[in-house]
Amino acid sequence: MTDTSVRRFQRENEETAEREDEAADELTCPECGGDVATDTEHGEVVCQDCGLVVDEDNIDRGPEWRAFDASERDEKSRVGAPTTNMMHDKGLSTNIGWQDKDAYGNSLSSRQRQKMQRLRTWNERFRTRDSKERNLKQALGEIDRMASALGLPDNVRETASVIYRRALDENLLPGRSIEGVSTSALYAAARQAGTPRSLDEITQVSRVEKDEIARTYRYVVRELKLEIQPADPESYVPRFASDLDLSDEAERRARELLQSAKEAGIHSGKSPVGLAAAAVYAASLLCNEKVTQSEVSEVANISEVTIRNRYHELLEAEDGLAA
């Protein structure tokens, strides 16, 4: 890391140096030998005498902003080492160069060289250990916060932490946000534990966008080879039922409906949440504890249309099985 970035920096310097040399060579027109002038507005180098375009599509290396006083210049300038959130310290911690040279460019004695090597080793050790620990601390705090907000039990938090640690150990973090990965870990853990929360619910309490969560989740699952089956519709039933103040009887009935739906094989490809919502609705009708479709759609975050479609299928499936 240290070495490559230093090397890259050097290479860039060499390149710009070369470009300047080229520019110096082309001070005369190859066609007529006249002087050339740079037209920065069009990004072209044009011969003053014959009008030949010597070079075009030049890159303007100047700033794209204007500053009207010194403080504004400081404000807008982005020169300096880039900071990055990929590292806990935003890349601002100490790095020790790989060249065995002192500040004046003189080579080091072999004894000092060994010393530097040891320093590098330890610096790296502390830096990475430190960063991982901070990273983990932040992530676990985040997981805890979200789990509380969603009312998820401790074992889910445990699982989520384990998943996150694994992700960290396998270096899945670079390029991804801590929030994103911790959210994904929690989502995965909740599903594994059989107390799933829908992606929408997760998104509500997370600091990152739904798309990113979904993307990161897929990535994490693939890389860690987590085996997560599609969520079981039945696992949503208790929550919906209690949100709607339904009796245990109705809840049991809803499960039955889902069981027969599974046997009839009409559940594949459909969203588990929709199925659960429909089962709860159907059960409420069957048990004379009617709740409206819109109430169910409210607690389940699913459209009424989907409830209608599903619950027809559920009832048909049950009839078909009984016959």
Add this chain to the structure above:
DNA sequence: ATGGTTTTTACTGCGTC
């Protein structure tokens, strides 16, 4: 990127309170 599937949105008509 694409095509097929599922879900959502928006709208309509019907019956009931």
Add this chain to the structure above:
DNA sequence: GACGCGGTAAAAACCAT
């Protein structure tokens, strides 16, 4: 007339390829 419900068409979202 508001409400719950059913159905439909088109749009949007999702998923595997």
